[in-house]
Amino acid sequence: MKTTTAKATRRLKDLPGPRGWPLLGNVLQITPTRIHLDLECWASAFGPLFRVRLAGSTLLVIADHELLAEVMRDRPDGFGRIQLNRGTGKQMDLTQGVFYAEGDDWRKQRRMVTASFAPGHVRAYLPSLVTVTLRLRSRWLKAVRAGASIPLQADLMRFTVDTISGLAFGKDINTLEAGDDICQVHLEKVLKVRFRRLMSMVPYWRWFKLKSDRDFDHSVAVINATVRDYVAQARQRLRDDPTPKDQPRNLLEAMIMASDEPDSGIDDQHVAGNVLTLLIGGEDTTANTLLWMIYLLHRNPDALRRAQQEVLSVAPDPASYSMEHMERLVFLEACANESMRLKPVVPFTLLEALRDTVVGDVAVPRGTKVCGLFRHDSVSERWFERPEAFEPQRWLEEGPHPLTVDSKRAMMAFGSGPRVCPGRYLALLEIKMAMAMLLSTFDIEAVDTPDGGPAEEHITFTMQPVGLRLRLRERQAR
Numbered sequence: 001m002k003t004t005t006a007k008a009t010r011r012l013k014d015l016p017g018p019r020g021w022p023l024l025g026n027v028l029q030i031t032p033t034r035i036h037l038d039l040e041c042w043a044s045a046f047g048p049l050f051r052v053r054l055a056g057s058t059l060l061v062i063a064d065h066e067l068l069a070e071v072m073r074d075r076p077d078g079f080g081r082i083q084l085n086r087g088t089g090k091q092m093d094l095t096q097g098v099f100y101a102e103g104d105d106w107r108k109q110r111r112m113v114t115a116s117f118a119p120g121h122v123r124a125y126l127p128s129l130v131t132v133t134l135r136l137r138s139r140w141l142k143a144v145r146a147g148a149s150i151p152l153q154a155d156l157m158r159f160t161v162d163t164i165s166g167l168a169f170g171k172d173i174n175t176l177e178a179g180d181d182i183c184q185v186h187l188e189k190v191l192k193v194r195f196r197r198l199m200s201m202v203p204y205w206r207w208f209k210l211k212s213d214r215d216f217d218h219s220v221a222v223i224n225a226t227v228r229d230y231v232a233q234a235r236q237r238l239r240d241d242p243t244p245k246d247q248p249r250n251l252l253e254a255m256i257m258a259s260d261e262p263d264s265g266i267d268d269q270h271v272a273g274n275v276l277t278l279l280i281g282g283e284d285t286t287a288n289t290l291l292w293m294i295y296l297l298h299r300n301p302d303a304l305r306r307a308q309q310e311v312l313s314v315a316p317d318p319a320s321y322s323m324e325h326m327e328r329l330v331f332l333e334a335c336a337n338e339s340m341r342l343k344p345v346v347p348f349t350l351l352e353a354l355r356d357t358v359v360g361d362v363a364v365p366r367g368t369k370v371c372g373l374f375r376h377d378s379v380s381e382r383w384f385e386r387p388e389a390f391e392p393q394r395w396l397e398e399g400p401h402p403l404t405v406d407s408k409r410a411m412m413a414f415g416s417g418p419r420v421c422p423g424r425y426l427a428l429l430e431i432k433m434a435m436a437m438l439l440s441t442f443d444i445e446a447v448d449t450p451d452g453g454p455a456e457e458h459i460t461f462t463m464q465p466v467g468l469r470l471r472l473r474e475r476q477a478r
């Protein structure tokens with residue numbers, strides 16, 4: 001492959017990049033909650049391969065999607081994820097799953113996780129998705145009838161928390177009707193601290209702990225114990241009431257079944273780690289993609305009208321949603337793709353070279369930290385006509401600017417290569433179901449930002465619009 005056979009003509013230090021301060025490098029020029037915008041802005045100035053200096057180390061930034069795809073294909077052997085806790089000794093952290101696994105350990109965990117997302121299994125998960133969608137509908141009907149606006153991010157998080165918890169824990173958590181779940185509250189705290197640590201230049205918590213770090217340890221212990229318990233309970237349920245082998249009722253059962261296959265190499269600790277990984281990977285990402293999609297559709301009335309017409313003719317009744325209904329919502333899926341092209345909720349990836357290699361024409365020594373930017377090319381005129389416009393029909397190869405196979409590849413919202421997001425079909429299913437419910441039951445009156453201007457992009461764990469409130473009107477049968 002190109003990364004290993006290409007000839008290097010430059011070294012990292014030959015690359016262009018922003019001027020920084022002695023010792024600190026570019027650290028002070030980066031705002032953690034806007035880091036993707038800082039990097040994208042530098043990519044416009046310095047081109048598709050540049051370097052950023054962070055205190056003692058150099059980060060190679062790749063903005064060209066073809067080069068990035070090559071790097072991401074060279075996993076797990078050539079590149080791995082930057083590890084949050086590498087070199088920190090036995091830090092207290094959540095039980096890890098496929099996301100942070102590497103090498104053969106990743107291969108066997110990935111096999112199990114992929115098996116749990118098999119199309120036949122996802123079909124069996126549909127009834128629990130419909131139940132949660134109907135609860136979101138009731139919640140919004142109540143708000144509309146009380147004349148209240150809807151805190152969109154909070155409500156969509158409850159929607160995805162309930163769907164993914166149902167599938168990953170095999171438990172009906174029901175935060176939409178019953179209020180916060182304690183494990184979820186701990187998880188939110190842990191994710192906030194983890195993001196702060198990832199962005200922190202000095203890993204002080206290795207040597208001393210602030211109160212927030214001690215709270216972090218406590219939350220981690222509670223979550224790990226809860227998840228271990230869920231796995232044990234699911235095993236017991238499977239013993240008491242075995243389901244047919246090809247019909248697991250949720251992701252947890254599917255993973256337990258896959259782990260029980262001879263030579264799977266998987267134990268209950270791996271299963272627990274992946275329950276958590278699916279929970280973490282499947283909540284913010286899907287909720288924030290939905291958030292951006294609602295925001296963008298509201299600002300593009302023609303697309304909104306077409307999406308609503310499609311829903312009303314294909315899937316007018318949320319109570320009877322089936323896989324076939326969802327598969328026929330092709331324009332709605334194009335709207336999801338177009339939203340992810342413009343607003344990828346994971347706008348970059350952080351990797352590390354596991355051996356000496358070459359990227360493009362640059363020699364990359366083992367241990368080099370690499371940042372891949374997902375949005376540089378997906379909003380570039382080189383790959384998309386009128387790249388700034390929200391034109392879902394381009395994904396259906398209709399209209400004035402149909403996409404080519406090559407330009408479709410420039411959209412990498414789900415990553416790329418062997419570690420591409422295994423939850424992408426489930427995510428699209430959830431997105432289409434929630435949107436179909438919204439468009440069949442309500443008309444969107446307004447999507448308000450805090451200051452009335454365009455929604456600001458803000459990264460906490462994933463990239464989200466700040467403070468959107470939704471005002472809906474109940475649709476009358478026409």
Ligand code: HEM
Nearest residue numbers: 099278281282285286289346414415416419420421423427
């Ligand atoms: C719109 C929603 C989602 C987006 C935008 C998204 C995006 C991503 C991205 C960019 C990656 C990194 C891929 C790579 O390294 O090549 C990833 C990995 C992953 N995602 Fe998602 N994701 C979404 C939903 C989900 C859902 C619903 C689940 C599970 C319930 C999930 C589970 C995972 C897992 C387990 C990985 C790690 C895969 C590995 O390392 O082998 N994601 N996702």
